[in-house]
Amino acid sequence: MRIEADRGRCDGLGMCEAMAPDFFEVGDDGTVVVLDEQPGEEHRADVTAAVDACPVLALKLT
Template sequence: MRIVADRARCEGLGMCEAMAPDFFEVGDDGTVTVLDGTPGEEHRSAVLAAVDACPVLALSLDG
């Protein structure tokens, strides 16, 4: 599994960071940074919840 972030689409709302802070961080520039782009399968549910929570659809999972 790989996290894909569309930083151009990101509005910095922070839903992803709130739901999975080990994997996402919204920086001072107001866009998301993926902290670990290839999380293990044991983290799939948390990462998927964070991806699904993005109101502007800036995040997706590949794999």
């Protein structure tokens, strides 16, 4: 699994960071920073919840 972020679409609302702070944070520029682009399968539920929580659809899993 790989996390992809469209930083141009991100509004910096921080839903991803709130749901999975080990994998996402809102950077100094106000957009998402992916802390671990390839998390292990054991983290799929948390990462999927964070991706699904993004109100502007700036995140996806591949």
